[in-house]
């Protein structure tokens with residue numbers, strides 16, 4: 001029996017696991033999941049923050065998916081791969097042998113080395129954990145303003161979300177304009193003007209506590 005080990009449970013890891021199972025119905029498939037959450041739709045995190053979906057709806061598969069596909073999930077980070085002994089070690093010291101190894105560890109948000117970057121109230125935006133922590137913080141401190149660093153798709157999307165939460169938003173962009181990798185100057189300036197002028201009435205309703213079955217209620 002082949003022992004397949006996959007590092008990472010994002011869309012690449014989950015899709016690969018399904019395809020491996022299709023081709024090898026009896027093989028052992030183990031997935032190391034550093035986030036410790038069920039497999040969720042990363043692009044849907046913004047919908048979660050906007051309150052358009054609930055915490056359950058962010059899950060990309062039914063909760064019995066792993067049983068139905070006979071997958072073993074280990075909620076730990078891989079820290080070392082030994083290709084001689086064909087072993088993956090996890091942060092707790094666990095050793096997992098493999099015949100075939102697939103690394104689908106994706107990407108991580110870059111945390112700049114600025115002074116104060118680890119202070120309370122400073123977040124990156126990549127994971128479900130980041131999203132829940134950010135929303136919880138906005139509610140806990142009754143935030144009145146937000147500073148978003150980065151003028152790409154996620155920065156602009158976050159700025160819009162915070163605006164609709166009723167926060168005053170400052171967007172800091174390194175380039176001369178927002179969305180510079182996507183748009184030409186004309187299109188960028190149309191979006192920027194629209195953002196700057198959008199000071200109309202904003203419907204606000206309080207964030208509900210976000211935990212496992214998280215739910216945010218924001219009217220946009």
Ligand SMILES: Cc1cc2nc3c(=O)[nH]c(=O)nc-3n(C[C@H](O)[C@H](O)[C@H](O)COP(=O)(O)OP(=O)(O)OC[C@H]3O[C@@H](n4cnc5c(N)ncnc54)[C@H](O)[C@@H]3O)c2cc1C
Pocket residue numbers: 007008009010011012013032033034035042043044045046076077078079104105106107108125126127154
């Ligand atoms: C908020 C947001 C919105 C987005 N919206 C869109 C969109 O609308 N359209 C689009 O095309 N793309 C979008 N993206 C990008 C898209 O989510 C990524 O391209 C996609 O998630 C990449 O999938 P992946 O499986 O390769 O990696 P990831 O989704 O990064 O998954 C990798 C997983 O591996 C885990 N991992 C990493 N290291 C280890 C380790 N050592 N041990 C165990 N596990 C580990 C990570 O914790 C993570 O769970 C968005 C991204 C974000 C953050």
